[in-house]
Amino acid sequence: MGRVVATSDALAILVAGAVAMRWDSSGADWHLEGLVVLLGMLLGLNLLRLAGAHRFAPLGDLGSSMGRTLLGWLMTLGALLVATFVIEPINSADGPWIAVWFSCGVALLVTSRVVLHHQIKRWSRAGRIGEIVAVVGAGPLAQRLLRSLNASPGGLRIFGVYDHQASALPTRCMGYPILGSIETLVNDVREHGIDTVIVALPFDAEHLVVDTLNKLSLLPVDVRLCPGALTLRLGTVQASHVGGLTFLNVIDRPLRDRTWILKSIEDRILALLIVTLISPLMMAIALLIKLDSPGPVLFRQKRYGFNNQLIEILKFRTMYHELSDAKAERLTQRDDPRITRLGAFLRRTSLDELPQFLNVLRGDMSIVGPRPHALSAKAGTLLYPEAVKHYDARHRMKPGITGWAQVNGWRGETETLEQIRKRVEHDLYYIEHWSLALDLRIILRTVLGGFTGRNAF
Secondary structure: HHHHHHHHHHHHHHHHHHHHHHHHHOOOOOHHHHHHHHHHHHHHHHHHHHOOOOHHHHHHHHHHHHHHHHHHHHHHHHHHHHHHHHHHHHHHHOHHHHHHHHHHHHHHHHHHHHHHHHHHHHHHOOOOOOOOEEEEEEOOOHHHHHHHHOOOOEOOOOEEEEEOOHOOOEEEOEEEEEEEEEHHHHHHHHHHHHEEEEEEOOOHHHHHHHHHHHHHHOOOOOEEEEEOOOOOOOOOOOEEEOOEEEEEEEEEEOOOOOHHHHHHHHHHHHHHHHHHHHHHHHHHHHHHHHHHHOOOOOOEEEEEOHHEEEEEEEEEEOOOHHHOOOOOOOOOOOOOOOOOHHHHHHHHOOHHHOOOOHHHHHHOOOEEEOOOOOOOOOOOEEEEEOOOHHHHHHHHOOOOEOHHHHHHHOOOOOOOOOHHHHHHHHHHHHHHOHHHHHHHHHHHHHHHOOOOOOOOO
């Protein structure tokens, strides 16, 4: 749905720009005006996304959807006006037509939101869209739950049922397919974007509930415990209402709604400012790399990102090209012979990480978060997921350029299990205690030297 909305917005901005250019009779260069429209479309899509105008949930609330859309489009106008004062070629394309473009853009963007809002309401009434829910358990408690959810109003879609003994059960439970075990559920959450998992296991299955919650705690999904399973000592918990029924909140996504928007704004604005400031430095480093040894300037490597999805991170190349290790099957060590003379300096000062600000602008990473690890990275002889029981829980947030573990000294090689466990422990602390103030504190400590030192090589 997000891609559909983004495509609709791109068309609306381009059509509004074409109308404004046709209306303009000042004789301005249409090539420059077209350039401004294209720049405005690119800025607009990013700023509308930043304002949350492309997210599915707000589309159901017309007022919220309108507000987010107008905010994003106003931010776009502001950015373009700044550009017209700063950049001379764009300045020559400035004129009243921009006001016409902005007004037409408002009309088309608002119209698209109204159409989408009413279409979503129709789809909800037809049961085609809504919050995607999975149920764990196929016993009497789960059957009563599913019966009640069947009688609830629209807006809720049951993806399927999962159970530890799925292979020995019928293929359906209360009309819904039994799709497999908890391991299958973990994969389906990652593949199909399930929003909420409701655990409805019997009173005497405490060990199953604990096992289920441990596995679900690694995922960016809301987990609700059906009130029938109260043998766990959960401490202070809140309640949620799903489909008109009450459930206990036992696991929440680390970022949602306002906090998600706040961190996204922080990432995009800071990354844009930093890239603007350091671009001369990055160009100089790129030239030095070319002079130092043959090969590409950038090193690209697949690593795990948010929700265990693979991303391609960018770094300045610090190794001889023919000795590069894209899978990181061998971790770097002090005085590693594969590293160039310039590469050793870049690693020691962490300047090799600067291209990752482009990853932040692209949306793959955050400025602050758990560092992304290479696929084959090991602690001693064990892969990281084998060395730390709840390792994947660190992927519940986007990876970062710097993080709580790094500024506390837990970076560099991982020769022992203790080193990776401490790193993951700090990552999980950050995820559970995230705040804008904590991010700024980490950034300040990084600037003051927290990302360099004896473990940086």
